[in-house]
Amino acid sequence: EADIYQTPRYLVIGTGKKITLECSQTMGHDKMYWYQQDPGMELHLIHYSYGVNSTEKGDLSSESTVSRIRTEHFPLTLESARPSHTSQYLCASSGSGLSTDTQYFGPGTRLTVL
Amino acid sequence: KNQVEQSPQSLIILEGKNCTLQCNYTVSPFSNLRWYKQDTGRGPVSLTIMTFSENTKSNGRYTATLDADTKQSSLHITASQLSDSASYICVVSDRGSTLGRLYFGRGTQLTVWP
Numbered sequence A: 001e002a003d004i005y006q007t008p009r010y011l012v013i014g015t016g017k018k019i020t021l022e023c024s025q026t027m028g029h030d031k032m033y034w035y036q037q038d039p040g041m042e043l044h045l046i047h048y049s050y051g052v053n054s055t056e057k058g059d060l061s062s063e064s065t066v067s068r069i070r071t072e073h074f075p076l077t078l079e080s081a082r083p084s085h086t087s088q089y090l091c092a093s094s095g096s097g098l099s100t101d102t103q104y105f106g107p108g109t110r111l112t113v114l
Numbered sequence B: 001k002n003q004v005e006q007s008p009q010s011l012i013i014l015e016g017k018n019c020t021l022q023c024n025y026t027v028s029p030f031s032n033l034r035w036y037k038q039d040t041g042r043g044p045v046s047l048t049i050m051t052f053s054e055n056t057k058s059n060g061r062y063t064a065t066l067d068a069d070t071k072q073s074s075l076h077i078t079a080s081q082l083s084d085s086a087s088y089i090c091v092v093s094d095r096g097s098t099l100g101r102l103y104f105g106r107g108t109q110l111t112v113w114p
Helices: none
Strands: A004-007 A010-013 A019-027 A031-037 A044-049 A077-080 A087-095 A109-113 B006-007 B012-013 B019-024 B028-039 B045-050 B056-058 B060-065 B072-077 B084-092 B103-104 B108-113
Touching: A004 A010, A004 A087, A004 B019, A010 A019, A019 A087, A019 A109, A044 B056, A087 B084, A109 B028, A109 B056, B006 B084, B019 B028, B019 B084, B019 B108, B028 B060, B072 B084
Parallel strands: A010 A109, B012 B108
Antiparallel strands: A004 A019, A019 A077, A031 A044, A031 A087, A087 A109, B006 B019, B019 B072, B028 B045, B028 B084, B056 B060, B060 B072, B084 B103, B084 B108
């Protein structure tokens, strides 16, 4: 089992609240990713990072922001949550080197915005 | 447009039976193809990975095949167990960037009945 953790696992909040989804990995991986997944749909990459102080936007436009101050930590923040942000958010990491490195996923955070 | 299509969308089989899941892709250039298993409420876990030169790979009761000429892959599950109930996701990586961009299928939802 991969050593990548996400908290909280479930979150129900009201519109307009600021939230931070936590993601940590203990594998020393340089690359980290955030995906958004709706039921029955494919994963969409919303943010990724090559390493400390590196962050990039993914394929799916997202109002969230990320930071990478430490190798093991890649939190995602929503400044003002809206019902359209309701989804499952998956964090992943992979080692540096060839693009064949497998991504290891966390258990996900299921976010519901009322 | 780079795409990954999976079929069937859902499948119900009886415990002990075999089944085959299909994946067709149009991703180019091609780097590798992975099959992931995603249990409900959990993050995906890698089952197999195949590069261009590999046409079959096994992981216990899971056997994946790849035909790079027709851009098709299959995942065969032998002697299914109740714990095989999950979504199986086909993921194709291109060689277009150092990130090794991933293209996700929507998954096949497998249910194994006793």
